[in-house]
Amino acid sequence: MTETGMVESLIYTKPGSLMPIGTHYCPGCTHGIAHRLIAEVLDEMGLREITIGVAPVGCAVFAYNYFNTDFAEAAHGRAPAMATGIKRLNPGKLVFTYQGDGDLAAIGAAEILHVAARGENITVVFINNAVFGMTGGQMAPTTLPGQRTTSSPTGRDVETQGFPMKMCEVLSQLDGSAYIVRRSLHDVANIRRSKKALRTAFAAQQQGLGFTMVELLSTCPTNWGMKADEALHWVETHMIPAYPLGDYRVHPAVHEPRGGDRSK
Ligand SMILES: Cc1ncc(C[n+]2csc(CCOP(=O)(O)OP(=O)(O)O)c2C)c(N)n1
Ligand code: SF4
Numbered sequence: 001m002t003e004t005g006m007v008e009s010l011i012y013t014k015p016g017s018l019m020p021i022g023t024h025y026c027p028g029c030t031h032g033i034a035h036r037l038i039a040e041v042l043d044e045m046g047l048r049e050i051t052i053g054v055a056p057v058g059c060a061v062f063a064y065n066y067f068n069t070d071f072a073e074a075a076h077g078r079a080p081a082m083a084t085g086i087k088r089l090n091p092g093k094l095v096f097t098y099q100g101d102g103d104l105a106a107i108g109a110a111e112i113l114h115v116a117a118r119g120e121n122i123t124v125v126f127i128n129n130a131v132f133g134m135t136g137g138q139m140a141p142t143t144l145p146g147q148r149t150t151s152s153p154t155g156r157d158v159e160t161q162g163f164p165m166k167m168c169e170v171l172s173q174l175d176g177s178a179y180i181v182r183r184s185l186h187d188v189a190n191i192r193r194s195k196k197a198l199r200t201a202f203a204a205q206q207q208g209l210g211f212t213m214v215e216l217l218s219t220c221p222t223n224w225g226m227k228a229d230e231a232l233h234w235v236e237t238h239m240i241p242a243y244p245l246g247d248y249r250v251h252p253a254v255h256e257p258r259g260g261d262r263s264k
Helices: 031-045 059-066 079-089 101-107 109-117 167-171 188-207 228-242
Strands: 051-055 070-073 094-100 123-128 177-184 211-217 246-250
Touching: 031 059, 031 094, 031 123, 031 188, 051 059, 051 079, 059 070, 059 094, 079 094, 079 109, 079 123, 094 101, 094 188, 101 109, 101 123, 101 167, 109 167, 109 211, 123 188, 167 177, 167 211, 167 246, 177 188, 177 228, 188 211, 211 228
Parallel strands: 051 070, 051 094, 094 123, 123 211, 177 211
Antiparallel strands: 177 246
């Protein structure tokens, strides 16, 4: 009961799969939303005790501090290889990597291709914010044509710097892939769809269907030089046209989540 006589009821709490601490992420950064969605799904699916995550280099390097699950830290781009070893030795565990676009699509490009080709039964959460965030906003493989970054100050010139890599489109061509989808974190409806996709990916891994990846379009207001709301809008107006949302490969045995899923 408050001083005004109104009854307060707690309707939302931090998921048990997250530690009760703050994060170092910048205001407006959607890394925190991605963390929360993963943690909520682990809670709701009862997977926390059997989960092993693999953290990347990049802004999410401290993910091991934030998830209340077992966690390992991989060298730059090598999370899929580490996850492969962990999963093969512990087939009953739920194993996921959490990787930025610099980590996954630049130095880790070969790793991710081969883990998908081999059909490793792991889940990759791929955070695409179109820049190398942690190191100061340099051009990443995912930087958009014309996008200004600290290493492409006049805008990415595809004549000299090539075209963006569309990882869902690439990885969905490989036969070891079971569930490859792209979602976005820029508004509530898309956050809910993102959560549902994470749940589906984890379920597919538990079914043993093969390689699963959920790409999440994300913000980096700090390095984009934008306010938080401007960054969310930029995802919608600039990133989604370049990286269309959708399902790129879905194994016929994949089950979409049903009852008990609060994200629907
Ligand atoms: C072998 C190696 N080269 C370079 C680095 C420096 N480094 C640390 S984080 C990072 C970029 C990470 O960018 P991204 O994966 O997009 O993640 P974000 O910070 O945007 O979340 C780089 C190049 C490193 N840690 N190791
Ligand atoms: S630098 Fe960018 S990606 Fe890193 S925490 Fe800040 S906003 Fe997020």
